[in-house]
Amino acid sequence: GAGVSQSPRYKVTKRGQDVALRCDPISGHVSLYWYRQALGQGPEFLTYFNYEAQQDKSGLPNDRFSAERPEGSISTLTIQRTEQRDSAMYRCASSPPSTNNQFFGPGTRLTVL
Amino acid sequence: QKEVEQNSGPLSVPEGAIASLNCTYSDRVSQSFFWYRQYSGKSPELIMSIYSNGDKEDGRFTAQLNKASQYVSLLIRDSQPSDSATYLCAVNFWNYGGSQGNLIFGKGTKLSVKP
Numbered sequence: 001g002a003g004v005s006q007s008p009r010y011k012v013t014k015r016g017q018d019v020a021l022r023c024d025p026i027s028g029h030v031s032l033y034w035y036r037q038a039l040g041q042g043p044e045f046l047t048y049f050n051y052e053a054q055q056d057k058s059g060l061p062n063d064r065f066s067a068e069r070p071e072g073s074i075s076t077l078t079i080q081r082t083e084q085r086d087s088a089m090y091r092c093a094s095s096p097p098s099t100n101n102q103f104f105g106p107g108t109r110l111t112v113l
Numbered sequence: 114q115k116e117v118e119q120n121s122g123p124l125s126v127p128e129g130a131i132a133s134l135n136c137t138y139s140d141r142v143s144q145s146f147f148w149y150r151q152y153s154g155k156s157p158e159l160i161m162s163i164y165s166n167g168d169k170e171d172g173r174f175t176a177q178l179n180k181a182s183q184y185v186s187l188l189i190r191d192s193q194p195s196d197s198a199t200y201l202c203a204v205n206f207w208n209y210g211g212s213q214g215n216l217i218f219g220k221g222t223k224l225s226v227k228p
Contacts, residue, residue: 033215042117042201042218043157056214091156100145100205102216104156 002026004105006092012111013082021077021108025094032075033093033102034067043091043104049075082112116141117204119219127227132189134222136202139183146178147216148187149201157201161187192226199223 005024013019025032031050035043045059051072060066064082069075079086089109093102116139126132134148145164149157163169163176163185175188185204189196203216 031214040121040220042203042220043216045215045217048214059215099162100214100216101147101159101162103159104149106156 004092004094004103006090006105006108008108009106010109010111012113014113015082015084017082018078018080019082019110021079021090021092021110023075023077023092023094023105025073025075025092026096026103029094029096029103030072031095031100031102032069033095034075034077035091035093035104037089037091037107046077079110082110084112086110087112116206116217117202117219119200119202119222121220122223123225124222125225125227126192128192128194130192130226132192132196132224132226134187134189134200134202134224136185136187136219137183138185138202138204138217142207143180143204144207145205146176146185147203147205148174148176148185149203149218150196151199151201151221153198189224192224194226194228197224197226 007022033048034046037043047057047067049069064080067077089107091107093104095102118137148161150160151157161176163178169176173190177186199221201221202219
């Protein structure tokens with residue numbers, strides 16, 4: 001079956017611009033997670049949803065970062081007024097009901113010039 | 114102390130040998146433990162999950178959990194060059210509100226299997 005998909009796969013933007021990263025989870029997966037991964041590090045948690053409810057946003061670095069999942073399926077991570085330090089791989093994962101087995105998408109590589 | 118720690122390696126083993134990857138975690142109530150494999154330039158791939166003390170085997174992989182020692186390991190038997198990758202340990206800690214959610218990852222151990 002289809003895995004987690006993310007778009008765009010690569011995004012280059014100028015400092016100060018807003019970007020929106022999209023995640024489409026595996027069909028039937030109710031939980032969706034956003035992580036950020038720097039080179040040579042493990043993924044770092046940003047936020048997660050159960051259905052459309054944002055359960056935990058404690059990992060979002062500051063108020064320029066926000067996420068939504070309005071219909072409990074596709075999610076969007078938005079970064080406003082991007083800064084160079086936001087450059088990273090942004091990964092989305094989803095998990096089925098009753099387990100925390102998280103399956104990752106291919107990621108979006110964000111580069112802020 | 115970081116919440117999840119792994120030796121970054123590289124760990125080099127000959128083909129056919131047993132590779133042993135180790136992970137320690139902080140003294141917090143924890144629920145579940147995961148091993149992911151990540152090839153260079155690719156996304157993490159879930160290979161094992163373990164929830165209770167003891168061993169769990171799946172093919173050539175065995176996960177071992179010792180909650181008293183705050184230690185989880187992954188053994189790869191009959192290692193193959195295709196096993197060469199970074200192995201990430203992840204822990205799901207209990208949140209006060211009881212929500213089951215994010216994983217805390219270690220930095221990963223780079224494994225190299227030499228033919």
